[in-house]
Amino acid sequence: MITLRNICKRFGDVPVLRDVTLHVQKGEVCVLLGPSGGGKSTLLRTINGLETFDSGEIDVGGIKLTPGKGAAHEMALSQIRQRVGMVFQQFNLFPHRTVLENVTEAPIHVLKRSKDAAVAKARELLARVGLAEKSDFKPTSLSGGQQQRVAIARALAMDPEAILFDEPTSALDPKMTAEVISVMSDLAAEGQTMIVVTHAMGFARSVGHQVHILHAGTIAESGPPAQIFEDPKSDVTREFLAEVRKTG
């Protein structure tokens, strides 16, 4: 459903992505792991065009994105963004709108859905993430975990074919992390296609279908979580896992 082919990217002279190829099936939970600075977030953000790339090709459900500019490029980006949602580390909710408005904003103004339909759907989604009673609050009056669940509802409101999670629990304490992981696990169980950049090993191991270890801009190792965690093949993976176990 999502395919990245030979993606290369440099920041000036420094290569950040080196010939990365990745394939994500429909319904798959794809987890990107690896040490900081390995290129996980950058790779994720190239998929919906928040980062540019220098060469290679991205294919999202048949929509092709190549490096470049111009109207065709913008059109492809717009289509991809309407099909692929995103959840950020810092939530990035719109502080001037209520929780409900955050969720209805894009369906009404981007997808041009009727307000009634958008509101009904938003209420259903907020109930699903356990925040029905917070609809009329401003995001800043919510806890971090609650805000992140609203952000997930906001992404779901677009009926996305896939959702990109960029370290969704890194700004949260363990209790709030658990809330968010629980919602994400539910989504995975329902067959939502997800690409997740995370440091939450428990999630990667129990929910992930495919795990990719990114190091220095390349994929060092890929495989199902059981194999990656029990029987790592590459030194990079072993070092990374050892480091993670040591710190926490």
Place this chain on the structure above:
Amino acid sequence: MAARPEEPSLHRVRHCDLLTVIVIAIVSIAVAPTVHAGEALDAIRERGTLRWGADMEGGGPFVFPSPTNEDSDRVEGFEVEIANLLAERLGAEAEFRQNPWDKLPEVLNGGSIDIVLNGYEWSPAWAEQYGTSIPYYVYELQLLGRKSDDTLLTWDDLLNPAGGPRKVAVLGGSAADLYLQSLDLDHIEIVLYDGATDAMQSVKNEIDDLDANLQDLCVWTYYQDGFPDLRAVGEPVSRGYYVIFVRQDEPELLSEINEAIIDALRDGSLREILSKYGMWNDTQAARALETNADGGFTGDLLSDDDGTRGRGNFSLRGWDVIRQRGGTLVRAAGMTVLLAALSMPLAIFIGLIVTLCRMYGPWFLGNPAALYVELVRGTPLVLQLYVIFFLLPEIGISVPPVVAAVLGLAINYSAYEAEIYRAGLQAIPKGQMEAAMALGMSKWMALKRVIIPQSTRIVIPPMTNDFIALFKDTAVCSVITVVELSKEYNIQARSTMAILELGLLTALLYMAMSYPLSVVAAKLERNLQKGQR
């Protein structure tokens, strides 16, 4: 009154802005007549109006707001009556056009008035640039001192260096200014003023150690009752001529005006007008053109006036003057509100566009936008107003003064607004734009629905400051002939001498305009804050 266009020597630049001098120089070089030569007379007859330019701020006895009439547009003064006399001769109605005195010649070239009739003194320099009529008044200068000052009783007391250093106030650039300069005496310091009565006021109050004022005789005659502490010192000096200006290449109009003046001298109607203002004296009588019904010379006809009839009435003070002139000031405040209320939204709009181009547009929009901000912020408002009002007609775009004023203010403030918005937009975290884009919004929609609404809260306080500043900057628009509150105050204060009363009222009116604004802004700010939290 009575200035010459030449020789802006350095020590005279005290009360006049050097920049203004430069701009006037540029403008007067650049502004060539935009009307066709030789057609003024026909145009006046066809239109049925003689548009004559003068400045009410000059005060009595020239042109001043009517004290008896609530209608603020009604003017009085001997030049008003001369204008009526000329218009009648040309078969038209006289139509008074208010303009700043020092801009009258440029305005004449611009074509929006037909003649300048406002105490302009003939000089060879003016005669080179304009058609100058024969004089309608022969002026002289009167030295004024304090009654309490026994060291200044004659001209000799002033001219003799043994009397010690002297400070003399004059109207900057006036004939009095030039006369004192021509004396070239080291012990006399010339102090320049903008208004005729301001100089008298300052001598009376010994401001800046002033000893004397050299004043147009007719001004002194008109205002002397308002200054009982001053007296005339010695005989009048330095004769010169008040003449009417027409554009060059209008000999037909000029000759009609000359004929009208000669006729008015012959039949005594000019004597009647000048007598009414205490201005008919031996000097005028020496022109000796007046004849009786049979065409015989009448001999010396001196003023049939007892010398008090043509003087201004300055007994009006306190509440009475507020009651009589307050309405006029309030109406002028209406113009101030109009200018501010029209230009601020425009400034906000332009500023926003400029900022969006600069921050989010491609380079070919962003670079000009940045240049625009620097250019507009780096040049004074008065210069921008000049360019719009006096230079745009050069490329065929002629705008009415109020429109030019609104445009000038809007452009000037748009640069400041643009910088405020830039700061406001930059204060919004980058993640907001990313979140909006990730939801499929276009950049424009993201700005409109996500970024700009959040910036509003940040930019409201500095915008309010700017709006209040703009209210006060409207005063600058008087340089392009707009009469708003400050200009009206000058006009009224100089014609009534009620400087304090009308000054307080003017200050009160400005306060009344800006204070509610602060209150509303504070409330708005609180609401927005609440909405955010």
